[in-house]
Amino acid sequence: MAQSQNTPVAGTPRRDETLRESVRRTLAIEAKGLAALSATVEGELGDAIERATGLIEGARGRVIVTGMGKSGHIGRKIAATLASTGTPALFLHAAEASHGDLGMVTPDDVLLAISWSGETAELGDVVHYARRFDVPLLAITSNTESTLGRAADTVLVLPRVEEACPNGLAPTTSTLMQLAIGDALAVALLERRGFSASDFRVFHPGGKLGARLLKVSDLMHQGPEMPLVTFGTPMSDVLIEITGKRFGCCGVVDGAGKLAGIVTDGDLRRHMGGELLAQPVESVMTRSPLVVQPDALASAALGQMNRRPVPVTVVFAVADDAPVGILHIHDILRAGVV
Structure with missing residues (x-):
């Protein structure tokens, strides 16, 4: 019953x-x-x-x-x-x-x-x-x-x-x-x-509150850790850069040092063919990639990454359009940012 x-x-x-x-x-x-x-x-x-x-x-x-x-x-x-x-x-x-x-x-x-x-x-x-x-x-x-x-x-x-x-x-x-x-x-x-919130973080470095106040600059990888190549680099060298830096992607800078594009595993699959390794990087890269400012909150960067039509796992931080760091979603999650 x-x-x-x-x-x-x-x-x-x-x-x-x-x-x-x-x-x-x-x-x-x-x-x-x-x-x-x-x-x-x-x-x-x-x-x-x-x-x-x-x-x-x-x-x-x-x-x-x-x-x-x-x-x-x-x-x-x-x-x-x-x-x-x-x-x-x-x-x-x-x-x-x-x-x-x-x-x-x-x-x-x-x-x-x-x-x-x-x-x-x-x-x-x-x-x-x-x-x-x-x-x-x-x-x-x-x-x-x-x-x-x-x-x-x-x-x-x-x-x-x-x-x-x-x-x-x-x-x-x-x-x-x-x-x-x-x-x-x-x-x-x-x-x-x-x-300000930045001042507040000085006194709250631990726990969930501290994680919420972390900035991109606190977590990003900089200098030689960034996978970067310049215009004209053959894709054979690009693959070496991607493999060596282990972010699964590579940024592309122009002659002025500005971030012009990014090469991801998706780009590699779309251009797979016998001539791929000989092609210059600019013929394969995705132009105008997602970027963030280094002083942005890491939580805001995570939101931008998740809101893309196809969510991304890596984002470059730029200052005056030049790459200054790279941030992986795993860096954000390890820091406790949700």
């Missing part, structure tokens, strides 16, 4: 509407928190962010982010985001600061302290140190009249909103807003500095 579509398959949990409603409620409450945060940008928060970015841009040192508990975890992420987007930053554990780690902080730095209440006891020594040695102090808190709020040079004030935790105890909406304002600060600094 056929099983009904509404009958749960053995081992498959039943749809739990209570759980799903809990998830929807949490997301709705946190979305309200972000909306409230966004609304304050038109007022004091926007002014405070302008002052904060000015302090950070004018500093000769780093942004030292500090906090405790959940705020500390958020602080670590903010420091990592700042560092990866062109703003030197590190995280200072507020409790460890009192046991020697304050030595990380110099008068050239800017301190960014995070505390929802502004009364985190472990921040006391950090705040005292900042005031004693005239280190600029920024605060992310919901209470401007707190100890932290009164001590800070600039306060990024978070609106008091409902926590998603039904008991109102676990930091949820509040930490989401801390994270969001940290991201907003990092992106504002990124945009003001004109931080």
Whole structure:
């Protein structure tokens, strides 16, 4: 007997509407928190962010982010985001600061302290140190009249909103807003500095992200590795060049050193005959081959190669129409570019 579509398959949990409603409620409450945060940008928060970015841009040192508990975890992420987007930053554990780690902080730095209440006891020594040695102090808190709020040079004030935790105890909406304002600060600094994808790759050389930012020039073969011949070269010599360089093709340059064509195995098959080896290369080559710029992303080059009516596996990189490198699809795939 056929099983009904509404009958749960053995081992498959039943749809739990209570759980799903809990998830929807949490997301709705946190979305309200972000909306409230966004609304304050038109007022004091926007002014405070302008002052904060000015302090950070004018500093000769780093942004030292500090906090405790959940705020500390958020602080670590903010420091990592700042560092990866062109703003030197590190995280200072507020409790460890009192046991020697304050030595990380110099008068050239800017301190960014995070505390929802502004009364985190472990921040006391950090705040005292900042005031004693005239280190600029920024605060992310919901209470401007707190100890932290009164001590800070600039306060990024978070609106008091409902926590998603039904008991109102676990930091949820509040930490989401801390994270969001940290991201907003990092992106504002990124945009003001004109931080580009090329700059971003310097700090992200590994993993899929690093692979996506690789350029053709990072992967291409250059100089004597390129299979090249000039106009007038007999096909017998062209075959030796193709075999020796092992790219399965050969570029053809004119008298000015410009790339005029390419010879592939397809060209060889089309011109197969008794006189092939005696023919000059220009009578066999394919003119106007696919080329890329050396500063193009390798992922873009891969896309061009795949979009050809007949996909190609090799492409020459040119500068001012002259070949400067050759890139095989295997080079791209080995680098993890997809």
